[in-house]
Amino acid sequence: MMKLGAFLPAPGHHVAAWRHPHARPDGGLDFDYYRSLVRTAERGRFDMVFLSDGAGVRTTYRDAEELSRQGRMVHFEPLTLLSALAVHTTHIGLTATASTTYNEPFNIARKFASLDFLSSGRSGWNVVTSVTDAEAQNFNLDRQPDHATRYDRAREFMDVVTGLWDSWEDDAFEYDKESGRFFDPDKLHILHHQGKHFSVRGPLNVARPPQGYPVIVQAGSSPDGQDFAARWAEVVFTAQQTLDQARTFYRGIKKQAAEHGRNPDDVKVLPGTFIVVGRTRAEAEDKYAALQDLVDPVVGLGLLTGQLGDVDISGHPLDGPLPDLPPTEGSTSKQQLIYEQARREGLTIRQLYLSVAGGRGHRFLLGTPESIADELEEWFVGEGADGFNIMPDYLPDGLDAIVDLLVPELQRRGLFRTEYEGRTLRDNLGLPRPAFGAARHPAERRA
Template identity: 60%
Template sequence: MSDQRKIRLGAFLRGPGHHVAAWRHPDVPANPGLSLKHYAEGARTAERGLFDMAFLADSLVARNGDQPIATFERTGHVAHFEPLTLLSALSALTEHIGLVATASTTYDDPFHMARVFASLDHLSGGRAGWNVVTSADPGAAANFSRDRHLNHAERYDRALEFVTVVKKLWDSYDDDAFVADKASGIAIDRDKIHVANHIGRHFQVRGPLNVARPPQGHPVIVQAGSSDAGQDLAAETAEVVFTAHANIGSAKRFYSDLKGRLARFGRSPGGLKIMPGIFPVIGRTQAEAEDKYDAIQDLIDPVVGLALASGLLGGVDLSSYPLDGPLPDLPESETVKSRFKLVSDLAHDRQLTIRELYKAIAGARGHYQIVGTANDVADLLEEWFTEGAADGFNIMPPIQPSGLSDFVDTVVPELQRRSLFRTAYEGETLRENLGLERPLSGSQLLATQRA
């Protein structure tokens, strides 16, 4: 292993934590999704642990809002901040950590998206990242004056053009276009303005953007789709990929497949960091870790557990099937293809009942789950990293704030002792800390093409 290659870490911040019953745990504050103080503590803890980024997911529907009222009223993560608003606040409360927000290409427009992420990149001094999603929840259509949710292929076709337009808009100006020459009266060098004039299947966007080129050139592009279309989108556009795998074999196959697609788009393997999600329950001993896990598992409400399984299987109604019977054979979901396969395969491979299935996914939701000591967690991360299954990991604390603190205080020092993780931030921007190249500006690209 090269001395230059280090594990990358993201902190997946979710109000109460990632376990479906986290909000009921006595160590979790009430309504954490509406507390800036709570999120600031999480981001600062991750920064203390030298994490590359703090990541916020998002939903354009109230979680379980389309479920019967008995389910909706028992869901502990309905109310939460819009992620870009929250990360703008966190940018003033942190100094080094990257700030990555989820935003949809299905229910927004490229000009607005380019503008808000460029603004966040400026506000944070070059620490912004955009997690590109196509929105898997059909219920979002009703919240945006749409008659229907676009099908899987349509969403990904739109997403590719969307990202292309956003990048053009980020390149509306060269880095040094805003000369502000008071003596001559020239504010912007006209030769360094690049108007997009985009006309495509989904969008017509003239430009230029009304925000200067971002400090990173482009905020870091993150993607999380694992379907075939999702992997193609990632291979063409993404620089970080969040993914879910229940075992190292699956993770290695995905890693090899996705990295192997990059050459088709003129890209090298180092330009894309693959970071599977890891759900760690950490104790000083194995017994303590198992006690922590059992304590939170005991808080699962069967109504909520069943709704979770239904949602990850594409919204299928499981209420008519016995909880202690097997998962029935189901048609493939059109909305959440990769997660549907992961969860259904888990049920069938382990011969789980529906009750056993929702308990198995209540924390990690199909990501890898480990219950053990800090050494156990470090061993796992080292194996996946050195065996070609990951470039880093998106850490999903079971509860907040203690779950992330446990990782930072015990696992990070062990990774550093093994020379697998940094002991100081290498750069000032998210792109620099991830070891990603800064995109050339419009004039730089033209000069390169002419050379």
């Protein structure tokens, strides 16, 4: 069965989504709006909602006037939002992004363990390293740490966090009122981590999470990112534009996971997929054209600059080619993806920003439920994907259309569930529950 994530930034993925007549530009801070979206995704039997995050407002615009054209400025912090959504949903997984660069592992281990208890085992953590100077400048730095340092910290961060989740064995707490013994002292394990980036004693002041560990999600596609994913990720979110590329990536990740002593089936690869679906192809084309017409050139260029790792291209003519780019300390894999697309398709800067205005470098599918189901099926059966992280164009209509039109078509083909298999996110994704101490001994993860 296909696995589906619902990637739901308010008010949608298209950069001009907020200007659509039906969009709610203030939705990012409205709980009722989010509750309605997530219940729609749960009605559609999605495995999980997925919230991206950044610890700052992107500030690559020249001034506040330019920035004010941008439509995604303020929104809930994902862990607080998902905690509230946890108690208004019953089956759907709840995956929040949190940065290893600007948090301490003890705080992150606690919060995700707490969310896993609030949701009775439906939490996921999208592990990221932060990739902008704008974020660094909110955390006592002038510029972000370099790529290698960020990943080095992230790897040690995972050792600490999983170690803290293993502070207590699953059945450590006895609550024996008679004898006065609250827990079995043999089942407490104090971490005593001493490393290069962190010294963390433990134990965690939360019990072992219902899922053992929350599901680990990861999206880095650079060599460092792929190695990290192969070692740690159970869901890999990736940007792939052709089936050949997707297959190469898919096989690479599974192979590297096996080299880390893991069962390749325990890593689910979900390429991001930007979708515009209509009852007819013409309806879908009209929807998309309406959104493209709303793209402000300032916003388009700002988006492209971000995609290129905050490389300044403002001096180049919009209707000329993309210049050669310097290396970035931002996301190297994303920069390369966009650059290759520009060269491959011979796009001007303007054509390039319009082409990423929806999916930001992710695969873009436009059409009818049948045509889009064909395209998803091709990648799924062709071993390019275990499923997809679905990116609606604008909300709530885009998600409604996917749930009401596309999901039934996938179900009809037997590609997607009609009922949830279980109650935890692991149950639904078909991932094993890690045994106590599993993170320290990857070989134990084998099926």
